[in-house]
Structure formats: C-alpha cells, structure tokens
Amino acid sequence: MRVSNAMMANNIQAYLFKHTESLLDIQERIASGKRINRPSDDPIGMGEALDYRTTIASLEQYNDNITDGKLHIDKVEDILDGVTDLISEAKGIAADLHPDMRDMMADQVVVIRQQVLQLANSKSNGNYIFNGLRTDTAPFDAAGVYNFGNPPTTGTKDYMIGDGLQLSLEAEGDQIFITGGNNIFDVLDDLETELRADNAAGITAQLPVLDQAVQTLNTTRAVNAGKHQRLDATENHNKKFKVNVQDLLSRTEDTDVVEAAIDLKVQQTAYESTLATAAQIVRPSLIDFLR
Secondary structure: OOOOHHHHHHHHHHHHHHHHHHHHHHHHHHHHOEOOOOHHHOHHHHHHHHHHHHHHHHHHHHHHHHHHHHHHHHHHHHHHHHHHHHHHHHHHHHHOOOHHHHHHHHHHHHHHHHHHHHHHOOEEOOEEOOEOOOOOOOOEOOOOOEOOOOOOOOOOOEEEEEOOEEEEOOOEHHHHHEEOOEEHHHHHHHHHHHHHOOOHHHHHOOHHHHHHHHHHHHHHHHHHHHHHHHHHHHHHHHHHHHHHHHHHHHHHHEOOHHHHHHHHHHHHHHHHHHHHHHHHHHHHHHHHHHO
8 A cells, every 4th residue: 555645744743633632631730730620531530529529518517517516605605604603692692691681682683683684585696595496586584484485496406517417506595594493583583582571491492492503504514515525526527537538639630740740751752753753754755846
C-alpha cells in the first residue's frame, strides 16, 4: 500500500491534536489543583467526591447545632444558678427564728418571688425557654400558674448533633418550678403569708419544700452538665471525622502535583517529537514540489 504525503500529514495532525488535548488537560489539572474538573474526567470519583462533600456539610451543620446547644445550656445554667441562689436565700429567711424583722423578711420574699418569676419566664433569641415547644407563650403568669397551653403543648426541641443522633435540650417549667406537687411560687406566697402572720410553725413548714425545690434545681443542673459533656465529646468526634473525610476528598479529587509535572514533561516531549517528525516529512515534499 502506497502511503502518500497527505496521509502522513493527516496522521501527524491527529497526533498533534491528541498531544495538544493532553497538554491542555494536564495544565488544567495543575492550574485548578483538581484531578476531576468535570464528571467525564472520572464519573466514579466525581460521585465519591460529591458524597464526601455532603458528609462534610452535614458534619459542619451538626457542629453548628452543637454550638447552639451549648449556648442554650449555658443560658439555662445561668438562670438556674440564679434561681438556686434566690431559693437558698428564701430558705435562710425561713430558718431565721428572730421575729422582730419578719415584716421586712416578708418584703424580701416578695422581691425573691418576683425575681424567680422573671427568671422562669426568661427568653433566648426571643423564645421562652421553659415552656417546651410553646416558645411564644410565657410559661408562668403573674400568679405563678404554669401555662400548659390550650390544648396542652408539651415536648422538647431536639438538636441533631450527629448522624442519627439527637439531644433534647428544651426544659418544661413544670418539671423545674413545680416539685412534688408544690408550685415554688405558691410556696413563696405561703412563706410571705406566714411571715406577716408571725407564725413560726408555718414558716418552718416551708423549709422542707424549699429544700426539695433546691434539690430539683440541682438535679436539673447536673443533667444539663452531662448533656454539655456529651455535646463536647460529640463535637470532638465530628471534628476528627471531618478531617478524615476531607483527607479522602483530597485523595479523590486533588491533583498529585509531582505526577502531573511528570505527565506534563512526557506530553511536551511527545508533542515536540511529533512536530520534529512533521518538519522532516514536509521539507522533502516541498523540495519535490519545487523540482
């Protein structure tokens, strides 16, 4: 079979196009830092990279939720710490056996009750903290009656902190401020009444109820401390897992710079060799034409 100059020229042109395409592909990989720049580069690798990115985004959202959760727990802890101090102060008043200042002590109890009510109706980001899912309504009215809602709306807000992991952080006021069937506001009202009546037995009778209220507060605070520790542990786990997934993503789609540099050199050499071959073929053909 006779090979014409035109056939050789076409072959050389095809080789040049192929080498040019390879050079552009390698240069793109080096410039972008990515081995996969479009699905056609590696369909399987592209799918894996998308899965890794989805996982990373989920982990970041989980840790954002954890941050919000810890801020919420810290807010609740500050409130319960204040309530504990106030109830302890009321206990001190009830334990005081001196009758000469009981009217003044009764006035103190009124202030304590007002402060406890204010704390019980605390908000976070515009939402009431101690009314379960009914965050748009104050949990306690001025009389200290717990607002269950109509119909009752109970429950807690769950924070997604990991794949399939939820943690309930919202608290319901009746579980904190109503203990053993005793509403803390009614107890403080009774203490005020007994102080003004100068009824020593009635005053002393409030002590065990106040003790129980403090115990309930301390139990709630201990539970919240445990939840805070769980959030810390889960956050650390999520961070470590994210680093591992980022490493997998990098291995899947990032350019191996050393390998790419070698590939670039090989393709440049092949391209230059093809050009040299083309020059050798074209030169004799031109001389034959001039003859």
